[in-house]
Amino acid sequence: MNGSLRRYGMYALAMLLALALPQVLYPVLALDILLWALFAVALDLLLGFAGLLSFGHAMFWGVAGYAAALLARNAQAPFPIAVLAGMLVATLLAIPIGWLSIRRAGIYFAMVTLAFAQMVFFVINEARDITGGENGLQSVPRLLPGVDLHSSVVFYYAALPFILLGFWFAHRVVHSPFGHVLIAIRDNEARAQALGYPTRRYKLMAFVISAALAGMAGAFLSLSHGFASLEFVHWTTSGTVVIMTILGGIGTLWGSILGVAIVLLLQDWLSTANVAISLPALGTTSISFQDAPFVITGAIFVLIVLNFRRGVWGTILRLRDEPQAFTNFVRNLTRSRERVVAAEAKTTPPASLRD
Amino acid sequence: MEPSYVLLQIFNGLVNGSFYALLSLGLAVIFGMLRVVNFAHGAFYMLGAFAAYIMLQSFGINFWIGIIVAPLLVAVLGMILERLLIRRLYGLDPLYNFLLTFGLTLMLQDAMRLRFGNQGQPYRAPAELAGVANLGLIAFPTYRLFVIVFALLVCLVVWYLIERTRVGMVVRAATEKADLTRALGIDVDRWITPVFGFGVALAGLGGVLAAPMRNVSPLMGADLIIVIFAVVVIGGLGSILGSIITGFLVGVVVALVTGVLPQLLATFSPDLARVLPLTQLGDTLVFVLMAIILLVRPAGLLGTAEAR
Numbered sequence: 106m107n108g109s110l111r112r113y114g115m116y117a118l119a120m121l122l123a124l125a126l127p128q129v130l131y132p133v134l135a136l137d138i139l140l141w142a143l144f145a146v147a148l149d150l151l152l153g154f155a156g157l158l159s160f161g162h163a164m165f166w167g168v169a170g171y172a173a174a175l176l177a178r179n180a181q182a183p184f185p186i187a188v189l190a191g192m193l194v195a196t197l198l199a200i201p202i203g204w205l206s207i208r209r210a211g212i213y214f215a216m217v218t219l220a221f222a223q224m225v226f227f228v229i230n231e232a233r234d235i236t237g238g239e240n241g242l243q244s245v246p247r248l249l250p251g252v253d254l255h256s257s258v259v260f261y262y263a264a265l266p267f268i269l270l271g272f273w274f275a276h277r278v279v280h281s282p283f284g285h286v287l288i289a290i291r292d293n294e295a296r297a298q299a300l301g302y303p304t305r306r307y308k309l310m311a312f313v314i315s316a317a318l319a320g321m322a323g324a325f326l327s328l329s330h331g332f333a334s335l336e337f338v339h340w341t342t343s344g345t346v347v348i349m350t351i352l353g354g355i356g357t358l359w360g361s362i363l364g365v366a367i368v369l370l371l372q373d374w375l376s377t378a379n380v381a382i383s384l385p386a387l388g389t390t391s392i393s394f395q396d397a398p399f400v401i402t403g404a405i406f407v408l409i410v411l412n413f414r415r416g417v418w419g420t421i422l423r424l425r426d427e428p429q430a431f432t433n434f435v436r437n438l439t440r441s442r443e444r445v446v447a448a449e450a451k452t453t454p455p456a457s458l459r460d
Numbered sequence: 461m462e463p464s465y466v467l468l469q470i471f472n473g474l475v476n477g478s479f480y481a482l483l484s485l486g487l488a489v490i491f492g493m494l495r496v497v498n499f500a501h502g503a504f505y506m507l508g509a510f511a512a513y514i515m516l517q518s519f520g521i522n523f524w525i526g527i528i529v530a531p532l533l534v535a536v537l538g539m540i541l542e543r544l545l546i547r548r549l550y551g552l553d554p555l556y557n558f559l560l561t562f563g564l565t566l567m568l569q570d571a572m573r574l575r576f577g578n579q580g581q582p583y584r585a586p587a588e589l590a591g592v593a594n595l596g597l598i599a600f601p602t603y604r605l606f607v608i609v610f611a612l613l614v615c616l617v618v619w620y621l622i623e624r625t626r627v628g629m630v631v632r633a634a635t636e637k638a639d640l641t642r643a644l645g646i647d648v649d650r651w652i653t654p655v656f657g658f659g660v661a662l663a664g665l666g667g668v669l670a671a672p673m674r675n676v677s678p679l680m681g682a683d684l685i686i687v688i689f690a691v692v693v694i695g696g697l698g699s700i701l702g703s704i705i706t707g708f709l710v711g712v713v714v715a716l717v718t719g720v721l722p723q724l725l726a727t728f729s730p731d732l733a734r735v736l737p738l739t740q741l742g743d744t745l746v747f748v749l750m751a752i753i754l755l756v757r758p759a760g761l762l763g764t765a766e767a768r
Contacts, residue, residue, distance in 0.1 A: 158555050205751055208758040209693070212497050212554045216689040217754065223686040224747035231744075340686065344562050351559070399570040406563025410556055411548060 123265060132257040136329050138369050139268050140322045145350045145361035146275045147318035152347075153356030154279055155311040156291030157207070160215040160343050161222025162319050164202075165195040167338030168225060169320030170327035171236055174245040177328060184247045184254070188267065188324040195320025196313055198225070203312035207305055210294075219340060226338045241334030245327055257329070264325050271321050275358060278314060287311055341399065348406045353416050360418025367417070368405065375401060464597045469719035470712055475604045475673075477711020478611030479666050481704050483688045484695065485615060486662035488703040489622070492635040493655040495554050496546060497697075499561035502685025503568040504660040506678060508534045508667025510572060513583050513676045523586040527668045534664030535657035542656040565685075572678035580675025589672075607669050614665065615704045622700050631655060687743065690750040696760025706761060714745045 126135040144166055151157050169191030176182040176190050206217045229236045236242065247254045254260045278284055289297040290304045298304050327333040336342060345368070353364025376398070409416075415423060483501060490498050498504075511530035515521035521529070541564065549556045589603040622628035633641040634648040642648050667681070674680060695706025753760060 205754045208754050212558055213693060215555060215558060216497065217693055217750070219686055220690040220693065220747050220750055223683070223690075224744050227744045227747075340682075341566070344566070347559065348563075399566040400574075403563045403566030403568075403570065406566065407545065407560055410560045410563065411545065414552075414556065 120269075123269065127258050127261045132261045133329060134369065134373055136257070136261045136264060136325070138366050139265070140326050140329070141346065141349065141365040141369060142362040143268055143271050143275075143322040144319050144346050145353065145365050146272060146358050147315045147322065148346050149350045149353075149355065149358055149361045150275055150278060150318070151311055151315040152350060153358075154284055154287045154291060155308055157210070157308065157312070158215045158347070159206075159218045159312075159315070160347065161218035161220070161225075161340070162315070162346055163338050163340065163342035164222040164225040165199060165316040165319040166323030166326070166342065166346075167229070167333075168198055168323070169195040170323040170333045170337045171229065171242065173324035174242045174327040174333040175235070177248065178242060178245050181246070181248060183249050184263070184328055185249075185267070187328060188321060191324030191327075192317050192320045195323070196317045199313045199316030200309075203309050203316070207308045207312065219343065222338065222340060222343055226335070226340070229338055230335060236333075239335060241332055242327075243332050245331045245333065247328045247331075260329060264329070267321070268325065271318050272358075275318060279358060283307070283310070341402075344406070345402060348402070348409060351414070351416055352405070352409050354419030354422075355416060357416070357418040357422065360416050363417045368402075371405075372398065372401070465723075466716075466720055468598050468600070469715045471598070471600050471604070471608070472719070473712035473715025474608045474708060475711070476714065477708035478607050479670060479684070479707075480688060480691045480711050481615055481707025482611050482662050482666040482669075483684070484691050484703040484707050485618060485700065486659040486666075487688065487692055488697050488700060489618070489631075489662070490656055490659035491697045492700075493631055494546075494550070494557075494652060496557040496561070496656075497554060498656075498659065499558055499685065500541075500564045500568065501561075501660065501663045501688065502681030502683075503565045504534050504538060504663040504681070505667040505670070505684065506572065506681035507537065507568065508664025509583070509671040509676045509680060510576070510667075510678075511664065512668040512671050513581055516583065523668075523672070527665070530668045531661040531664040534667075535661035538660035539653050539657040542653050546656070547652075565682075569678050569682060576678060578677065578679070580677040580680075583671040583676050585672035603672055607673070610669065611666075612708075614662070618662070619700055619704065627651075683743075687746050690746045692760075693750050694746075694753045694761060696762050698760070699762055702762030710746060710749065713749065717745055 123139070126138070129135075130138075144162070148159060148162050151159055169188075172194040173184075173187040173191035177184065177187040182190070202218075202221045206214055206221065209217050230238055232238075247260055249263065252259070252263070254263060279287075286297065286302055286307055289300075290302070290307055294304050323337060327337070349364040349368050350361050351364070352367060353362065354360030413420075483505060487498060487501055490496055508530050511533045512523070512526035515526050515529065516523070545560060545564070546557055549560060585603045589606050591602050592599045593602045593605050595605075620628075622631060630641070630646055630648075631651060633644075633646070634651065638648050663681075670680070691706060691710050692703070694710060695702050697703070
């Protein structure tokens with residue numbers, strides 16, 4: 106009873122936070138956080154629960170963004186229709202690509218999804234007549250009969266119920282019997298197969314659901330910003346969402362939201378505060394982070410993969426479960442590399458990223 | 461259609477195939493020994509090209525010295541990164557090193573972009589290789605011919621090193637069963653850093669070879685590495701010879717499908733040729749080939765089921 110009370114308390118808190126967000130941050134950034142969070146949750150559904158690292162999820166996010174933008178711009182579709190259409194296109198794309206990609210696992214799955222995403226990138230770039238090529242699609246309207254959605258605050262609250270529905274759906278999937286079968290497949294596919302589960306069909310289902318949710322987020326993004334561009338489908342976007350998910354903690358849906366918030370707020374702060382460092386070695390007197398966003402993203406990537414693989418939420422959970430873990434963590438910082446790796450290989454609990 | 465045209469397309473395919481082979485060979489060597497899929501391979505390729513470019517621009521060091529020194533510089537940088545960073549993730553899932561090298565790629569590319577800008581820098585081919593070579597049926601740019609011959613030569617030397625020498629035997633043994641090799645009294649760990657350096661040197665060499673053909677730019681390796689991944693999925697990371705053959709084969713098949721097939725189709729059925737956008741396929745064709753391979757032979761042309 107106590108446990109479920111605390112859970113509902115968490116839901117209420119999250120809801121309040123979501124409602125208050127555009128009052129604290131400027132609304133476009135607030136919506137960005139929610140949308141990237143949904144994107145990261147979609148990826149985590151696949152990575153954390155089915156054990157499949159997709160390095161090409163930008164294709165679903167991007168394709169849905171383009172589809173929604175086209176429908177809103179050329180057919181004046183109301184925004185829920187445009188978003189639904191985006192999700193539909195992402196789903197239709199995910200079925201063949203997922204069907205092919207799940208024939209490989211592990212590192213090959215990452216390479217295959219990356220390659221398919223690059224193919225989608227090329228096709229969108231080539232189809233200039235429809236997608237605008239390098240210019241992208243500009244001035245995408247967001248419409249709803251009878252409501253003026255020009256203000257980004259209003260659009261935030263209009264989009265919020267849909268996005269919360271997306272979060273709720275991901276949560277339900279993970280905690281359903283279906284989600285438990287996914288975890289079984291992740292931990293030992295041969296055993297799940299021996300128990301009679303058609304593991305390929307489960308993995309494909311997870312892939313398609315994940316793509317549809319990523320598509321929903323991408324569709325809202327192009328409506329929120331009023332444009333769709335090639336950056337949506339670029340491989341750096343796929344990489345960014347992977348690092349957000351890992352920073353939050355693999356296999357912890359809530360954590361992905363934290364990871365997204367940290368990365369986006371950091372990027373926003375760095376670009377507006379105009380922090381600059383001088384790097385004489387590079388021949389420039391000083392570089393601003395605005396000029397080199399990927400130096401930052403790349404550095405975050407390297408640091409997290411080296412020292413923070415559990416992620417924020419994973420660390421919080423661990424500290425709750427075993428308070429002595431913190432002292433161990435501090436001790437590990439001073440211990441030799443080999444012993445840390447050996448110790449971690451033995452005791453990594455989320456275990457979604459292992460052989 | 462004239463046979464000389466087909467031959468020309470095959471040679472064009474071999475030029476692209478040279479780069480596919482050099483880069484996927486380096487990836488295969490590294491993966492075999494370290495179980496690391498090196499995302500930064502494209503960035504090392506770019507750095508090789510820049511090393512040659514900077515040597516020529518700032519110090520007047522010519523192409524012939526550059527083609528030897530630039531890969532060595534890239535190898536040194538690679539070995540430093542292996543010692544400092546990549547080494548720390550052995551024993552964990554290979555995906556972690558994939559992510560680490562992805563982060564490194566972003567940093568290396570953006571750092572070079574800050575210094576040199578997005579614009580490509582031209583690099584002159586050496587005077588000895590300028591002009592066109594007459595091959596009887598066709599005339600082909602001398603430099604491109606040199607690229608094919610040189611890449612083929614390098615690939616053969618690497619194959620010989622790994623399959624026929626004692627060092628190669630150690631590397632192969634460590635690839636198959638590292639523990640057993642250690643038990644035989646061979647210091648496997650001593651070879652890990654040099655093998656990584658060797659693999660990225662091949663990428664750097666590819667970069668130097670590409671410099672006179674394509675402009676030298678910070679993002680020149682960014683799209684190439686993903687094409688290389690597709691090549692690797694097609695061939696499988698399993699074998700040295702496999703990655704060489706697959707590299708050249710993919711280059712030639714792409715050239716034939718985009719260059720020759722449309723004309724062939726046009727002679728039989730002009731309608732079909734008009735509907736199929738084969739000539740515009742270009743870069744996407746490699747990914748289509750990958751999809752076909754996944755469909756009919758998921759382990760890759762020359763891969764084994766074990767190397768998942």
